[in-house]
Amino acid sequence: MPMPGPVVPAPAGKALLILLLLVGLPVIPAHAIAQEQFPQFEDVAARAAAARDQGNLPLAIELYGQAEQLKPDWAEGWFYLGLLQYSSDHFTQGIEAFNHLLQLQPNAPPAMALRGLCEFETGAYDDALRDLDEGVQKGAANEPRNEQIIRYHLAQLLARAGRFEDALLQYQFFGAKHIDDTDILLGVGLAGMRNTTLPKDVPAGSREFLIAAGSAGYVFLSGDSRQADELFNQLFVRYPTVPNLHFFYGTLLFMHGPELAIPQFQSEVAIAPSNPAAHAILAYSLMYAGRFAEARPEAELAVAGAPDMEMALIALGRSLAETGDPDRAAEVLNQVLKRDPNDLEAHMGLAVMYTRTGRREEAYRERMVCLGLRK
Amino acid sequence: MLVCFLCALASGRPELAQTAKPPAASPVTCATCHAGVVASYAHAPMRHALESPGANPVLETHPDLTVQMGGYSYTVRTKDGQSTYTVSDGSDSMTLPIRWNFGEKTQTWVLEKDGNLYESLVSYFHREKALAVTPGDDRITPHNLTEAMGRKLNAWEINQCFNCHATNALDGVKLKLDTLTPGLGCERCHVGAEQHMADAIQDNFATLPKKLKTMDAEDAANFCGQCHRTWDTVLRNGWKGVVDVRFQPYRLENSRCFTGNDRRISCLACHDPHQPVNHNDGLYDSKCLACHGDTKPSKISTATAPPAAKVCPVAKSNCVSCHMLKVELPGGHAVFTDHMIRIVKAGEPYPY
Numbered sequence: 001m002p003m004p005g006p007v008v009p010a011p012a013g014k015a016l017l018i019l020l021l022l023v024g025l026p027v028i029p030a031h032a033i034a035q036e037q038f039p040q041f042e043d044v045a046a047r048a049a050a051a052r053d054q055g056n057l058p059l060a061i062e063l064y065g066q067a068e069q070l071k072p073d074w075a076e077g078w079f080y081l082g083l084l085q086y087s088s089d090h091f092t093q094g095i096e097a098f099n100h101l102l103q104l105q106p107n108a109p110p111a112m113a114l115r116g117l118c119e120f121e122t123g124a125y126d127d128a129l130r131d132l133d134e135g136v137q138k139g140a141a142n143e144p145r146n147e148q149i150i151r152y153h154l155a156q157l158l159a160r161a162g163r164f165e166d167a168l169l170q171y172q173f174f175g176a177k178h179i180d181d182t183d184i185l186l187g188v189g190l191a192g193m194r195n196t197t198l199p200k201d202v203p204a205g206s207r208e209f210l211i212a213a214g215s216a217g218y219v220f221l222s223g224d225s226r227q228a229d230e231l232f233n234q235l236f237v238r239y240p241t242v243p244n245l246h247f248f249y250g251t252l253l254f255m256h257g258p259e260l261a262i263p264q265f266q267s268e269v270a271i272a273p274s275n276p277a278a279h280a281i282l283a284y285s286l287m288y289a290g291r292f293a294e295a296r297p298e299a300e301l302a303v304a305g306a307p308d309m310e311m312a313l314i315a316l317g318r319s320l321a322e323t324g325d326p327d328r329a330a331e332v333l334n335q336v337l338k339r340d341p342n343d344l345e346a347h348m349g350l351a352v353m354y355t356r357t358g359r360r361e362e363a364y365r366e367r368m369v370c371l372g373l374r375k
Numbered sequence: 376m377l378v379c380f381l382c383a384l385a386s387g388r389p390e391l392a393q394t395a396k397p398p399a400a401s402p403v404t405c406a407t408c409h410a411g412v413v414a415s416y417a418h419a420p421m422r423h424a425l426e427s428p429g430a431n432p433v434l435e436t437h438p439d440l441t442v443q444m445g446g447y448s449y450t451v452r453t454k455d456g457q458s459t460y461t462v463s464d465g466s467d468s469m470t471l472p473i474r475w476n477f478g479e480k481t482q483t484w485v486l487e488k489d490g491n492l493y494e495s496l497v498s499y500f501h502r503e504k505a506l507a508v509t510p511g512d513d514r515i516t517p518h519n520l521t522e523a524m525g526r527k528l529n530a531w532e533i534n535q536c537f538n539c540h541a542t543n544a545l546d547g548v549k550l551k552l553d554t555l556t557p558g559l560g561c562e563r564c565h566v567g568a569e570q571h572m573a574d575a576i577q578d579n580f581a582t583l584p585k586k587l588k589t590m591d592a593e594d595a596a597n598f599c600g601q602c603h604r605t606w607d608t609v610l611r612n613g614w615k616g617v618v619d620v621r622f623q624p625y626r627l628e629n630s631r632c633f634t635g636n637d638r639r640i641s642c643l644a645c646h647d648p649h650q651p652v653n654h655n656d657g658l659y660d661s662k663c664l665a666c667h668g669d670t671k672p673s674k675i676s677t678a679t680a681p682p683a684a685k686v687c688p689v690a691k692s693n694c695v696s697c698h699m700l701k702v703e704l705p706g707g708h709a710v711f712t713d714h715m716i717r718i719v720k721a722g723e724p725y726p727y
Binding site for chain 2: 223225226256257263288290344348355356357358360363364367371374375
């Protein structure tokens with residue numbers, strides 16, 4: 001199975017997962033279910049557990065399958081069956097087992113995460129993203145030793161889905177723990193360079209640059225901003241016209257302050273003047289920094305290139321509100337709210353628009369909406 | 376404000392600046408022309424937001440401070456104008472010079488070890504006149520002397536700390552520890568003051584710093600909020616709870632009466648940053664009554680001022696004692712005035 005070796009070596013990683021994902025799964029012991037009514041089931045379940053303990057995976061799979069035929073609502077059995085299938089590289093069968101379990105226990109984060117890992121291996125990437133994302137949100141990565149394998153796969157999928165900033169947040173975990181495997185560096189490079197290719201599909205000719213970019217990003221994520229700055233500046237000299245490199249560094253700097261990121265986004269716009277995303281992030285950063293007059297023309301350019309881009313619309317709406325065009329500000333911000341009524345930045349923009357025009361009650365109402373939406 | 380009424384003139388050459396023009400040999404400072412405001416600002420807390428060694432009356436007055444905390448003992452000793460910070464676990468100890476004093480009365484220190492900067496794990500609290508854990512650091516369980524000494528600061532935190540407690544601390548994103556000016560000097564708020572000073576001495580008054588006194592409420596909240604935290608900053612960071620009572624611009628903007636284009640509710644309507652904060656509640660009555668009085672709106676209201684606000688049926692004095700509660704900051708050893716102006720209902724929890 002193409003697992004990222006040093007992150008969690010394949011066999012060891014799986015074994016670890018088998019042991020650790022059990023933590024937190026609310027299972028009902030087989031004997032408790034079977035004592036009264038299913039003597040045959042109890043026997044099969046006991047033999048399945050024994051085979052599993054002995055490491056006889058094929059026999060254990062066979063016996064857990066039999067037990068589930070006798071007692072289909074046995075959650076623990078489905079979990080072990082799925083886990084054993086995953087460990088045997090039978091990913092489709094693993095998915096089936098976890099489907100049964102998740103029907104019985106829809107909020108079982110470990111099962112969700114394991115199904116996501118199986119789906120990843122079958123190439124069902126959208127399903128894998130959904131399961132891993134939800135699994136992590138519900139605590140599947142809370143066990144420190146599970147965290148690596150789950151976050152690594154989730155990060156790859158987030159980048160594949162174009163959620164590059166979310167992917168970098170997942171990779172931040174590896175930086176903080178100083179886990180600097182080449183696969184991680186490549187993954188960071190892909191996410192940072194806004195490349196939706198999965199690491200395993202990267203052409204050989206692109207690897208060197210992506211790993212170099214990923215290394216600079218990784219160093220930043222690990223907390224050494226000084227060295228990261230040196231590495232990025234070396235890359236800028238070596239690759240002066242490569243799009244998204246300044247975007248990458250700017251995105252990292254933005255986490256610590258928009259004003260730090262602005263020069264990088266300005267450089268990106270100079271390299272790729274027709275990239276609406278670059279104009280949008282520049283406008284957004286200027287908006288965060290309170291430089292609304294500068295944000296406005298950038299936001300206009302971004303919206304002209306990508307009329308539906310939320311970030312661009314928010315930057316435009318807010319900068320219009322701040323620079324004396326309340327009517328158009330309201331129009332743009334309400335366009336965002338039509339799509340997402342709970343968009344905090346859009347409500348913040350409206351609050352400012354109202355307060356700057358003296359509409360006190362409406363401003364107060366919007367502010368209270370914002371307080372309610374605050375994470 | 377350091378922009379005197381002469382500098383605030385729309386055009387023309389300020390007469391006072393001419394007459395106050397110093398002899399050529401005298402060193403020119405802001406006080407050369409703005410003596411009054413500079414003299415009063417010398418006593419304002421912001422001026423002393425950061426002090427370097429040898430300028431710490433608090434520690435001079437309390438030369439031997441100790442506290443026992445979580446298995447470690449801390450000592451802050453001051454002698455001949457130099458202060459040291461010592462932490463000991465009983466068998467080993469670490470002593471560092473206090474290089475930066477953050478705060479005028481209540482103080483936290485920034486310490487340097489092996490090229491890294493640390494926020495001291497204990498601070499001096501003015502109310503108790505004693506050491507205790509630094510607010511926010513009570514969650515830290517030290518595993519060794521270095522961790523017990525302080526919390527290591529990352530580059531971004533350091534920049535933020537010094538940018539709000541010192542003047543000319545940053546060159547772009549680069550921290551200038553060796554050349555910054557401790558505390559908030561004129562230039563920190565009045566950007567361009569140094570250029571203005573250089574030009575004014577040549578009778579050139581074309582480069583006046585921006586007039587801050589004319590900011591409306593929204594702009595003032597954002598300006599002061601650079602350090603006291605803006606409404607946007609608090610929202611975006613998801614900060615909640617009683618701790619946000621420290622973020623006065625944010626709390627003020629949550630008030631029902633806040634209107635961005637009305638200077639009567641601006642930070643500067645009540646506070647002169649060049650003076651120490653006045654804790655006499657009655658002093659602020661005229662500010663409240665500028666909107667809630669039973670007379671016509673005051674002269675400073677804007678042309679688009681909203682209709683007159685309601686008149687308080689209970690009292691016409693000491694308004695803030697009822698409408699701006701005093702809140703104990705957990706772990707802060709201090710009481711803060713909640714700037715969310717409101718009709719407080721008995722027993723209601725702190726609103727956030």
